[in-house]
Amino acid sequence: MFLNRLDNSIKSIYRANLNLILCGDINIDYLTKNDRKRQLDSVLQTYNLTANHNLTWDCVFSLNNNPDVDTSFSSFLYNYLRIFYNHFPQRKCIKRHNHILWITPGIKISCKHKRFLYLCTRSSNDISLKKYYKQYCKILASVIKEAKKYI
Numbered sequence: 001m002f003l004n005r006l007d008n009s010i011k012s013i014y015r016a017n018l019n020l021i022l023c024g025d026i027n028i029d030y031l032t033k034n035d036r037k038r039q040l041d042s043v044l045q046t047y048n049l050t051a052n053h054n055l056t057w058d059c060v061f062s063l064n065n066n067p068d069v070d071t072s073f074s075s076f077l078y079n080y081l082r083i084f085y086n087h088f089p090q091r092k093c094i095k096r097h098n099h100i101l102w103i104t105p106g107i108k109i110s111c112k113h114k115r116f117l118y119l120c121t122r123s124s125n126d127i128s129l130k131k132y133y134k135q136y137c138k139i140l141a142s143v144i145k146e147a148k149k150y151i
Contacts, residue, residue, distance in 0.1 A: 002026075003036075007043045014047050021087070022049060102147040110140050 014020065022044075028036045030051065044051055117133045124130075 003039050003043055006040075007046070010043070010047050010049075020047070020049065102144070102151045104147065107140075107144060107147060110143070114140055 010020070010022070026040065028034075028040055030037055041051060114133075114136060117129075117136055121130050121133045
């Protein structure tokens with residue numbers, strides 16, 4: 001049942017160009033050969049995913065090595081961040097400055113008002129409000145069209 005739901009969930013979001021990482025405690029024993037392990041591997045392989053089951057947290061949970069909570073937490077955080085930064089390396093992002101000069105303060109205000117009218121018309125059956133919203137959209141569209149001409 002769980003594997004069917006997992007398969008359906010992955011199927012609903014899977015895209016070939018999407019990088020997908022599935023995290024969780026699935027409670028399948030990977031140290032022995034068993035049917036559940038084979039089924040999970042089959043589901044994951046369907047979507048070109050692999051199980052990373054070689055992670056060990058023994059150093060975090062063994063009381064002999066970590067006598068106090070602070071040491072255990074530090075050990076956990078170190079391991080977690082090591083894995084995180086290994087799988088999600090930092091990239092430099094170049095911030096683009098899109099100077100859209102045609103968007104004036106008046107157009108911004110009108111777009112906010114249009115959004116407000118839209119939300120009002122969604123929750124109302126008032127025909128005159130819906131007519132007003134349609135007319136407002138037409139006028140705003142023509143104002144935006146004119147503003148783009150002068151750039």
